[in-house]
Amino acid sequence: MIHTDNKANNYLWKKRAAGSAALLVIAGSALAGCSNADQKPAASADAGSSKSGEAITLTFETSLYAEAPHKKAIDALISKYNQLNPNVKITVHGADYENFWDKLTTEVIAGTQGDIVQVYPENISTYNSLVDGGAFVNLDPYIKGKDLEKKLVGQELSKIGDSYYAISNYAWGNTGIFYRKSLFKKAGIDPDSIKTLEDFKNAAVKLGVDTDGDGKLDQYGFASVVGSHPFVASEWYRLVARPVSGGIFFPDGESGPYKADRINVNSEANVWAAKWWQDFINNPRATPPGTRDKKVGREMFWNGQAAMNMDGPWFIGMTKERDPKLMDDLGLMPQPAIEYNGKTYKPNPHTNPSVAMISKKSKHPEEAWKFLEWMTSEEAQQMIAGSGMIPSNKNYVATDAYKKDNPLAVKFMDYLNNLYAPAVMDPPIPEQGTLSQIIINTAQDIFVGKKDPKASLDEAAAKMKEAFK
């Protein structure tokens, strides 16, 4: 074994090691300089250059960009805005939908979120409350008392308390029942005759048939979600529970005060709704056997194995992309009304608008606001229409040009205005993430695990109350 007692060797070794270390540091610094040249924290881009005419960079953070139709629309918006305002460069940040929310949480806590962050109304309060004093700008001075307050679908949902923290400037979509016209015709069902939940169930059962005569069912009425996907809960409460109970979390349209003693999940109406849905999805003709997520359900609809599918306007574009020929066979009807305890309840699906907030860390909140406001213009809304969702500006959607190009999408607007009760959305509270997870787990227990609805919802209520302690 060598021991380093050779002084000359030691000297040379140390000298060369020091030289090598210096070389590494220099190489590292050079690499750092190269790969870091265009990197700045999202919210501190080009600090101090917000004077008119000077180049600024805004970061636009969204989960939608990972989806092809939205990417196309957002790219078009940014390109056009950059043409109109050559000094404003907008870069898109984000992640895919599944991972976006955890990433956003980390960023908001660290203060590195984008100048503009696009979310859904139910997320506004959760993310704003992650840091003391709020992470996002109060937009009251820009919106209150202005035209924007009335002309944007979902603007009223973009509040914390009485103040606006987001602008509903992109697009929205609620849900309806898509159906295959040919399968309805073959079964002798008139879609216009389906008015109530019982009509819907009867139609679904009638549409469950053995088409090839082998003694086994190979076509089903409705492709429901039965699995681990969050839609296992949302299909149930959007279609059945919320209309009759007023809210799955809190009564009176998921309204406040948001206190433990107002938890509504195990109300009589919600228990009835859970039992009804459990019976429905266990009917072998109404829905296919086994578990499936939304993607499989949609495929079954497209393949003709399921005659009905509950979805939003985005499904129109998805169907067109899947096979343009399917468009001739694609019909849309509103969600059915529900008769319960001698009363009829209108559907109240929430409108799911994508809304945008401005970060308090932004060095250019005024420029960020100008871009967001421009997004509500007719010119911008036309580009947003390409995303497959319904643009949020009511005035634009009312134009003949939009109606002509988007006959099915316009039906959603008609349902919203004439058939549906006011939209109900998840409570805008910080505990909402926990409450949502509880309801998803409970829905899995009831609809996948076939557990007793009353016992499961009682357990969910206890857990929800615990979340408020």
Next chain:
Amino acid sequence: MKLRQPLIYLGAVLISLFAISPFVWMVLTSMKPQSDIYSSPLSYFPTSLHTGGYTAMLNPHADDNVNFMKWFYNTVIVSLLTTVFSIVISALGGYSMSRFRYRGRMAIGYLILITQMLPGSLLIIPLYIIMKQYNLLNSHFGLVIAYSTVAIPFCTWMLKGYFDSVSSSIDEAAMVDGAGRWRTFASIIMPLTLPGLVVTAIFSFLTSWNEFLFAQTFLSDYGKWTLSVGIASFQGQYVVNWDYLMAGSVMTTLPIVIAFWALQKYLVSGMTAGAVK
């Protein structure tokens, strides 16, 4: 007794088939049209050859939402830099632990090893804060540093084992012939531990090639994504592009398969080199 050999082969074949079945399924699915992917009953083989996924990956104009070649380039750069950084630092550290006797030598070694026992999800927040402070978020260099923190401890210990397997008499002989410590290390010991270096380099390369959590958290700009983050984006909120997902996964796996095949002779000798002194 005569049956023993064929049974062993049969067992080996069955286990191999089981091991490669996910990869085979991935390849088959990547060539299936959407209707086959969801068909019921299950269709094992494509009813018609669908190359849309591969076209989208290779042709940047086929789908605006797919930037596969850019993600591939980013991943190669990050993985290569991580490998170079890790090997240089680990070789020096491993050699030091193997050859020099100084106070706290093993304590430092174990301290380095302890960092391997912490899950990535635990390290991510402190790393994120450090990256933010040094303005390294959303940069490939920041990612290289993050990956190096994972690769270096393990590589250092691996290389120490390889250096231990080379007799110190060789160092002495080199120095008797007039080589200094650096020359002995660079010209004599390093070539002798080449198989070990290759194995360590592959480990380091794979660590960064497949990594998702750090890349997804530290990189925000879509143009800077690596393959793992890009491929994950094919799972959208409303739809999953299975053909893209599978074609992208096959193409991400292929370079690694080729690298293993090309370097297998080093791998076999390298994996056992440090086993005995």
